[in-house]
Amino acid sequence: MENMTIAVRVFFLFFLILPFIRCYPLLAAETVYLTPQQALEIAFPDSTSLTPRTITLSADLKKKIERRIGVTMPEDRFTIYTSRIVTKPDGYALILDEIGKHLPITFMVAFTPQKQVKSVQVLVYRERVGSNVRQPNFLKQFISKSSQDSLSVGNDINGITGATMSSWAISAGVKKAAVIVEELDNPL
């Protein structure tokens, strides 16, 4: 009988807190997982020099990239980090902001000198729901892919239940980064 009373209490408590739980996804919660410096060190552990270079896309090049990725880009300036081991090219990286459901996700895409994805790391996640796009199982799917790949959820990337739009955004962002890197004449 006593157990029954406890069960009823738990049941009512659940319905009391339900409206608050319903508001939970609306609350933003910015979490910084990595600084750009930390992410670069993880992506290029053997690097001896990391040089940032800000590139402004011309209107024509921007249009060309938009046509290739199929979506407009709000930004036309990007900072590309170039990594070298002494004088040998080691790769490069781009830090992008891509809107998830409502807020931007900041992430870094690192490339090999052959313009293949080396790693993807989430730096800042702002929405309450969907932060599991940081899962290595999701992010490692992008490794070795290039701009020639579809890089879209449902094709060559498996999405994450509960982080649908965040996984779509990261995939679209990686595609964008891969196309930008390919379209730039000499990123290194």
Next chain:
Amino acid sequence: MSRRLHRILGMIAFSVLLLLSITGLYLNHIDLLTPATSSTSTPFAARITSMAIHPQDPTQVYLGTRDGVFHSKDSGRTFVKISLPYPAQNVVSIFFNHGALSLFIVLENGLILNATDPPYIWQRVLAPSDANMIVAADAQNGRLRLASREAIYQLDPMTHAWEKTSFTDKKNAADLIYDLHTGQAFPYLRLINDAGAVSLIILSITGLILFFKKKKKKAKNK
């Protein structure tokens, strides 16, 4: 007599529980479990949810489905799946902005894409942050309107801000029940529902096995 009635009712309850558990599990993961269309040229394997006809060229037909957007240039005789920058799962509405020739695609989860005719460079329009599930959409002279189960939202083309008109001041209990059933009421409810549904399936099947084992034992003893 009462034992027989108990068994009959038990079997009915077993069938219903099994059916509810399996369908509940399916509804919670409809995106993952709905088979994608095998062809990119036929929308009919996917569930068609909406249709738009080009205002100046009626031979051009667009179909929104559970598995993407299809385009026909011959009044619907043949279709080609449009390549989109995001997976267009669960298209709620596809329409032309009246007065302009831009096409809108609205997904249930709030992803809104807007583009003029081919080559389709899509622009993402951010949905209102409190609109949980979009059920309908339309646009006129750049004024995009969305309907969720709780409100109608109107996008001001000048300020790009959403104006919200709530349907009622009272919260609809049916919505909450629906959200509880489909696992959308709060994060991780889907997982809890899944665990419950899988448990019910296991309990129903093991219960049936135990029931027949007991029957066999009784028959042997006799």
